Amino acid sequence: MNASDFTLPMTSSLRPACARPLLEALRVAVARPVLLIGMAFALAAGGASRSACADDTLYRQLGEKAGIDKIVVGLMARLHADPRTSEYFINAPDRRIREKLDEQICVLGGGPCTYTGRSMKRSHAGEKITMAAFNALVEDLQDSMDENDIPFRVQNKLLALFAPMYRDIVEN
Numbered sequence: 001m002n003a004s005d006f007t008l009p010m011t012s013s014l015r016p017a018c019a020r021p022l023l024e025a026l027r028v029a030v031a032r033p034v035l036l037i038g039m040a041f042a043l044a045a046g047g048a049s050r051s052a053c054a055d056d057t058l059y060r061q062l063g064e065k066a067g068i069d070k071i072v073v074g075l076m077a078r079l080h081a082d083p084r085t086s087e088y089f090i091n092a093p094d095r096r097i098r099e100k101l102d103e104q105i106c107v108l109g110g111g112p113c114t115y116t117g118r119s120m121k122r123s124h125a126g127e128k129i130t131m132a133a134f135n136a137l138v139e140d141l142q143d144s145m146d147e148n149d150i151p152f153r154v155q156n157k158l159l160a161l162f163a164p165m166y167r168d169i170v171e172n
């Protein structure tokens, strides 16, 4: 995934919730050289602390892959029905958009997915997407999350991650 596509939650650096268990482990390991060497290898490999600490809270709050797909299906239906957005989607590859949006939201939520789609700039280039259409999509996404019983505060977390993308999507 292209880092400029959208703002990723912090997954590759130590967040406070992760730092504490790691420091505790380090304290224990200092007394045991074998453990200390093991930890050094694990950290150098980059995997152990990262996967143990990955914050997938939002992903889980959105209902994981199945829940996210329901939200996206609801969003796509609304985008087709909404007079503010429908024209953009007349000849759009719905199945692909659904699949890529599923991946994108999963990644944004900290879930175990990889985004395999194009950058936001490339996907929307030439679509002449207005700010009004972008705001309409945000409203349609909110409605779909409402329908899927996603709490307001969780909705806001996802919307906050979507909002900055307008820079790469809106053309005028």
Ligand code: HEM
Pocket: 084, 085, 088, 089, 091, 092, 093, 096, 097, 100, 101, 104, 116, 117, 118, 119, 123, 124, 127, 129, 133, 134, 135, 137, 162, 163, 165, 166, 169
């Ligand atoms: C934060 C807001 C948005 C996100 C996260 C988003 C995400 C995506 C993704 C993941 C794709 C597929 C990328 C690929 O093909 O590799 C896509 C394609 C597309 N999006 Fe968006 N989008 C957003 C806003 C909008 C808006 C506001 C519109 C129009 C109202 C729109 C219209 C389209 C269209 C028409 C395509 C298909 C382009 C094509 O391949 O023909 N998108 N979008």
